[in-house]
Amino acid sequence: MSETSHGIGGLSFDAKKRAWPNEMNVFIALIAIIVIFEILGQVLPYMKGQSLLFDFNTNRDGTILNMVRLKIIILQVSIIGIIAIGSTQVIISGGIDLSPGSIVGLTAMVAMSFAQTALVNGNPNPKAIFGEAWMDLPVIVPIVVAIAVGTFAGLVNGLLVAYTRIPPFIATLGMMVAARGAAKWWSKGQPISFPTEPFGAIGNGMSGWSPVVIFIGLAILFHFILKYTVYGKHTYAIGSNEDAARMSGIKVDRHKVLVYTIAGILAGLSALVLASKNLTAQAGMGVMYELDAIAMTVIGGVSLAGGRGSIVGTVLGALIFGVIISGFTYLRLDAYYQEMVKGVIIVAAVVLDQWRRQRAAARA
Amino acid sequence: MTNDIILETRDLTKHYGGVHALQGANFTLRKGEHVAIMGDNGAGKSTFVRQITGVEQRTRGDVIFDGKPVHFENPMDARNAGIETVFQTLALADQLDVPDNLFLGRELVKFKLGPFSILDYKAMRERTMGALEKTGVKIPNIRGTIERMSGGQRQCVAIARTATFHSKLTIMDEPTAALGVQETAQVENIIRTLKEAGEPLILISHNMRQVMDLCDRIVVFRRGRICANLDIKNNDITGEDVVAYITGAKTQPEYADAA
Ligand SMILES: Nc1ncnc2c1ncn2[C@@H]1O[C@H](COP(=O)(O)OP(=O)(O)OP(=O)(O)O)[C@@H](O)[C@H]1O
Ligand SMILES: [Mg+2]
Numbered sequence: 001m002s003e004t005s006h007g008i009g010g011l012s013f014d015a016k017k018r019a020w021p022n023e024m025n026v027f028i029a030l031i032a033i034i035v036i037f038e039i040l041g042q043v044l045p046y047m048k049g050q051s052l053l054f055d056f057n058t059n060r061d062g063t064i065l066n067m068v069r070l071k072i073i074i075l076q077v078s079i080i081g082i083i084a085i086g087s088t089q090v091i092i093s094g095g096i097d098l099s100p101g102s103i104v105g106l107t108a109m110v111a112m113s114f115a116q117t118a119l120v121n122g123n124p125n126p127k128a129i130f131g132e133a134w135m136d137l138p139v140i141v142p143i144v145v146a147i148a149v150g151t152f153a154g155l156v157n158g159l160l161v162a163y164t165r166i167p168p169f170i171a172t173l174g175m176m177v178a179a180r181g182a183a184k185w186w187s188k189g190q191p192i193s194f195p196t197e198p199f200g201a202i203g204n205g206m207s208g209w210s211p212v213v214i215f216i217g218l219a220i221l222f223h224f225i226l227k228y229t230v231y232g233k234h235t236y237a238i239g240s241n242e243d244a245a246r247m248s249g250i251k252v253d254r255h256k257v258l259v260y261t262i263a264g265i266l267a268g269l270s271a272l273v274l275a276s277k278n279l280t281a282q283a284g285m286g287v288m289y290e291l292d293a294i295a296m297t298v299i300g301g302v303s304l305a306g307g308r309g310s311i312v313g314t315v316l317g318a319l320i321f322g323v324i325i326s327g328f329t330y331l332r333l334d335a336y337y338q339e340m341v342k343g344v345i346i347v348a349a350v351v352l353d354q355w356r357r358q359r360a361a362a363r364a
Numbered sequence: 365m366t367n368d369i370i371l372e373t374r375d376l377t378k379h380y381g382g383v384h385a386l387q388g389a390n391f392t393l394r395k396g397e398h399v400a401i402m403g404d405n406g407a408g409k410s411t412f413v414r415q416i417t418g419v420e421q422r423t424r425g426d427v428i429f430d431g432k433p434v435h436f437e438n439p440m441d442a443r444n445a446g447i448e449t450v451f452q453t454l455a456l457a458d459q460l461d462v463p464d465n466l467f468l469g470r471e472l473v474k475f476k477l478g479p480f481s482i483l484d485y486k487a488m489r490e491r492t493m494g495a496l497e498k499t500g501v502k503i504p505n506i507r508g509t510i511e512r513m514s515g516g517q518r519q520c521v522a523i524a525r526t527a528t529f530h531s532k533l534t535i536m537d538e539p540t541a542a543l544g545v546q547e548t549a550q551v552e553n554i555i556r557t558l559k560e561a562g563e564p565l566i567l568i569s570h571n572m573r574q575v576m577d578l579c580d581r582i583v584v585f586r587r588g589r590i591c592a593n594l595d596i597k598n599n600d601i602t603g604e605d606v607v608a609y610i611t612g613a614k615t616q617p618e619y620a621d622a623a
Binding site: 255 | 419438439440443451453455456457458459460464468469470471473477479480481482483485
């Protein structure tokens with residue numbers, strides 16, 4: 001790929017040249033999947049020429065895009081997408097995190113307890129957790145609480161992974177079970193509802209787009225952090241070759257604690273948006289979210305072996321995920337097929353990653 | 365006389381459980397001197413290096429570096445003190461590119477903000493190019509990841525890394541073990557550059573010709589002990605002599621207890 005690089009005095013180097021970015025492949029896959037759905041829309045007789053993303057006939061809002069479906073696609077992946085931003089960092093660092101779904105459940109319960117309003121339609125809040133003094137608090141309180149719970153859970157994960165010899169898979173599996181238990185214990189299994197209006201705005205504001213805005217905002221922030229800061233460089237380095245990172249003086253253990261803590265915070269933020277959007281919190285919230293998040297990252301080209309991947313890839317992976325789910329609804333296929341195809345896609349993405357790694361290893 | 369000694373070890377010893385990998389090593393290195401360490405596989409050469417560079421903690425003994433007793437907690441401490449090491453197992457991150465690897469653990473930053481300090485990619489690239497030019501290392505594309513490079517190119521990157529940063533002492537553990545003729549020549553050129561710059565070097569190598577060409581002195585390790593200290597610049601010592609010390613056919617009288 002570098003035949004054209006120029007030489008200086010027998011040395012040849014080229015500072016500008018970069019390899020074909022893997023994100024491009026993911027993007028092409030996204031386009032290909034959309035095209036397949038569009039073709040199926042035209043070909044399958046019962047679809048009567050419907051389109052997944054375009055809206056040629058009823059041009060309601062002056063665009064040829066079907067904005068309603070586009071919004072659904074992005075909205076339905078935003079909340080898990082926030083988790084996937086954390087999973088991306090954990091997996092790049094060579095780890096895995098199975099706990100975010102449960103952290104979402106626990107955080108939603110605890111945060112919602114500090115977001116309740118005293119009066120519902122003039123009557124006392126039927127789901128009240130604490131006394132009146134703890135109601136109608138400023139919205140910053142549940143936000144801080146959510147971040148604190150996420151931080152705590154992530155910190156415990158990080159400390160377990162970094163300072164015990166427990167593999168991340170097991171350490172975070174423990175957190176997955178424990179946090180779910182804590183979520184159920186918190187209100188003895190009762191849902192917690194009726195938040196204040198400002199709290200409800202977190203996940204419902206900006207005419208329903210706010211989860212998307214929060215997701216994309218966090219994605220941009222962490223894209224920048226991973227690409228342009230020492231933290232990001234060390235995350236890749238640890239996932240790429242942990243011994244090399246250690247020999248180079250990177251404080252690997254401390255760094256891992258930070259990575260898992262950030263993943264915990266992102267799970268907490270995801271819970272905040274979810275609880276707000278639903279205006280209620282239940283102990284069962286977020287079940288299996290971690291697997292969807294991992295699927296998004298893997299589809300987006302993050303290698304489960306560590307060292308490889310990006311936030312841009314994960315965002316594209318999340319969109320592929322969203323398009324497939326919406327595509328199945330649009331083709332009026334049963335939800336069972338969705339789950340099955342999701343499974344197939346995850347395995348395919350992992351196989352692809354393995355194959356890519358073997359090729360790289362064979363070249364060396 | 366003592367103040368021109370850059371590194372001295374006294375009774376440096378490392379036991380791994382019952383394995384006495386290194387026993388009572390007394391070693392000195394003068395400023396500007398290039399010393400080779402030779403010995404059979406498992407003789408304790410890499411172990412010796414690991415005790416000096418803070419990769420492991422020694423069982424007993426002293427390390428005096430640049431006039432002061434030192435006790436490095438980790439390789440970074442050693443590096444901060446001025447010891448650059450090319451370890452036998454390459455310490456490179458495969459998925460990162462050349463500048464990333466050269467500056468791993470000591471990135472140049474534009475803006476300090478703890479772990480979230482902003483990287484100065486441009487400065488790191490420019491200094492990388494400078495280092496490669498200085499050392500004559502040929503890498504087709506410095507922004508390609510290490511995994512796309514040949515074993516020889518990887519080794520050159522690891523060695524260019526030590527040559528990039530001015531150090532008081534450079535240690536190379538079998539830097540040319542896996543290299544072809546050309547790459548070996550490149551590495552040897554880097555070593556000559558260090559010699560000209562007056563930077564001291566410890567070179568672990570099994571290559572007799574290389575050691576005879578490049579070094580002032582050979583220290584031979586056998587079964588965890590030093591068994592010979594050969595001044596090859598000033599004495600007439602042949603390769604056969606060195607081999608005799610390595611295999612145990614000969615031992616210098618002052619190291620008789622090592623036999
Ligand atoms: N971490 C360890 N635990 C136990 N024994 C070890 C360890 N590291 C090295 N050893 C043993 O210590 C001895 C010296 O090993 P060392 O790596 O220093 O050899 P070497 O001289 O560098 O050999 P080579 O030329 O093969 O690189 C060997 O017998 C080895 O098996
Ligand atoms: Mg060795």
